Amino acid sequence: MNRIFRTGALVLVAAALLATPIVAAHESDTDHSHTENNFSSRLAEYKAKRKANLTAAQETKLKNVCKAAQGLVAKVGQRQQTVKEKRQNFYNNVISKLTDLSTKLKAANINTQELDQAIAELKTKVEKFNTDLAAYHQAIADLQDINCTEDTQGFKSILEAARAALAPVKADAQDIRTYLKDEIKPLLQQLRTQLEASQTNNEGIN
């Protein structure tokens, strides 16, 4: 009995010794990749993109007001979260309806090639919007996280990066709007006409 316990203990210890280095190696790899995306590396990127440094006077002024500014940035972040959820709901709802319609039109023997291409195009635009919006939200989060009184240069760098990140988000949103208005809506009207014609033909045959 004692021997069985000793053998069992030996097995467990050996298994732990074998598994630990493998898991640790994998963990260190993933940690390394996570470290690359952590706050300090992003801050370095923000600073690298910055063109001019603050003067001593600007730095002193910013130190005094940046904490209050961070409070206002937090409100912007909260509002942006609502905007994100609302937009994603609308876009996903449209894509879902279009996909459902495509399936039903196929069942009605209507050619959906153009509609399917439009759905794919819309999905690509929405994905780009989501990606750019995520970058904008990340910059807003970093703006709140930084210790602005100790690193005013960093705070200013992130602020400028956040402003720059807003431009593509706005462009993506306008692109989606234009596509829905100028491509999808006319296409739906075209499909309605085709469907009515198909139904009329079927009634004539019957």
Add this chain to the structure above:
Amino acid sequence: MDDQNKPQETPSNNGQFMDVQPPKPDDQPPTPATNPTPVEVSQAEAPQPAPAEPAQPAEPVPVTPESSEPAPAATTQETQATQEVPTPVNTPAKQKRHGHAFAIILAIVIAIVLAVIVVLLYLRSRDTVIGPTESGNTDTSQNTTQQQAPTQQTPKATNEDISQTAAAVDEALSQTNDDSDFSNNDLADSSLSL
């Protein structure tokens, strides 16, 4: 029947035929060295847990240069037999050593298998935890990409379906305002009192 009991003739090395006697069950081996009496004793006593005979190898008959002188035949046979006793294959000591080696090899194999299972479980758990978060923003769009394959049960499109889709598009257009949702003023110096 009589032929079987007859001695067979086989050619010898010099071409002459020799008589070969058929084996008899009562025959003893020709030399005591190949089947010594002590071996029979040890085989007979092997199943006993504490045999008296295995103690003999611990006290072998000392072989001195003087003893290498030709001894009487009976004495030589006894000495050879005594010296060959320690070589049986399944002595308890060897069995014990083999048992230990087998246990260690088994333990190592089980340890490796356990280690592999632990690593696989770890990797699987990481995938399930990281997977959804890494997909992050794209998971919602992935949900919408699932297209239903047209089946015979799929209802056909109606004008109502197109109207509902158009209504969803109109809602997305009317309920969103790009200028207010993504205003440059949000992070302007004046808005942040900078």
